[in-house]
Amino acid sequence: MPITLLLFTPGDLRLAENPALDAALRTGHPIVPLFIWPRRAERFERPGAARRWWLHHSLAALDAELQRRGSRLILRVAEDPAEVLIQLLETLPVAALCWNLPLLPHERRLASSIAPVLRRRSIRLIETVGRTLLDLEQLRTKSGDVYRVFTPFWKALRQQYIPPAPFLPPARIPAPSSWPDSDTLESLALLPRPDWASETIASHWLPGEAAAWSTLRTFLAYGLPHYDRARDRLDQEATSKLSPYLANGEISPHLLWRVVGEAQRAGVSSKAVEAFRRQLAWREFGYYLLYHFPETTHRPLRPEWSDFPWRTEAPELEAWQHGRTGIPVIDAAMRQLWQSGWMHNRTRLLVASLLTKNLRIHWLRGAEWFWDTLVDADLANNTLGWQWTAGCGADAAPYFRIFNPVLQSKKFDPEGRYIRRWLPELGRLPAPCIHAPWEAPSCAEMLREIGYPSPIVSLMDSREEALALYENWKASI
């Protein structure tokens, strides 16, 4: 009896609105859902520690959803995922292989390595657009080039994108008469040892498709109506916090696009809806750039930046990682990341600017730290965010635009509530000096008592030095 293999990756762990599942059901064959985990991988080729914790729970939730429908998830741990997939394609009666279009560099290598087997065994390959809104080959400038600037990309996306019809999984998913062997979830060894997660990220998040939908419902009710005005506020819960669900594919970008449109018809302002869709388009732009320039995970998109004199080893890196820079909004953000596996977009910009500009540390050091600590670590968005802030990516913030964390903190966290939440030791500092306590002589005693450090860098001097260095470097290229 021929079967259909349905391959899940860490970026599409859902049943609802999963076009690969829809396509698999349409083949009419029994379906074998499969997930392969590489035992080892190069940097960025498999999720970092925080997202591995998420993945463990997400795979358990996916398997439970499949079991409710008479199916199950087959797990395999492999030295080389291509080898395992080829072996399954060779030994099982596979008529079709369905997956959402592989987008990441290592997934595309996997796709190329199985192509000869698919041809030789006449196995139908069905690739669907499930992780992004559009097929990333589709959007081109009038002259046929790849977009490198966001605004025209966004306009083209706006014009060409038509959300597909909703797809909900059926009550039963046809199962084969016998199942191939499966490894256990525990054998994937995704949970951290020793277990630091239960004290930190586990108390902030619930992975899985059902939790994604309930997060979405909360956002539609309380966040979306004010999204355009409040999304930069650090002291409010104004953004969706859907990023880990999107990164792990537990919710579909098509669904999000559609439901915010429905909210608009029910009375939410078009400004709020457009502002949210624009962020989904930034995500799309990240995937688009990574798809067309896969080397950018390690190299700057603008080649001349390969010679920029970044510092690659610097003692300040550790202070930045552990939230001990002496600049409260930066330290609060880095502690938020460590404690909860997530950070507000505004503070991602601030901490990245401090690292790459005031400290002139290579953006890859920051990208690596985020990769390991974010539950939403996403190769496309992380690469985009770091290169954008460092000034070496597409459509980047010019190098000379250096965020002032103190002014930003005063603007987006005026009472210092965000700082106090994540840096409780500063809780007793009076509001006026919480943003830049080193400037207030009256706080000096208290800071000494608490043991809070002085700033590791002078914001003013380091800004001037970075600008001078940039001018010299630019003149030399």
Ligand code: FAD
């Ligand atoms: P919302 O404001 O509710 O936005 C909805 C969705 O749109 C997000 O979930 C996300 O998928 C997408 N989105 C929003 N802002 C951006 C953006 N600036 N770029 C791309 N997509 C966006 N996002 C990740 O998902 N994973 C990462 O690894 C990641 N690394 C980043 C690194 C840096 C240095 C910077 C500056 C940004 C990074 N971002 C990353 C983008 C952004 O900070 C997060 O997507 C956002 O904070 C997630 O919160 P939210 O879900 O509440 O966002």
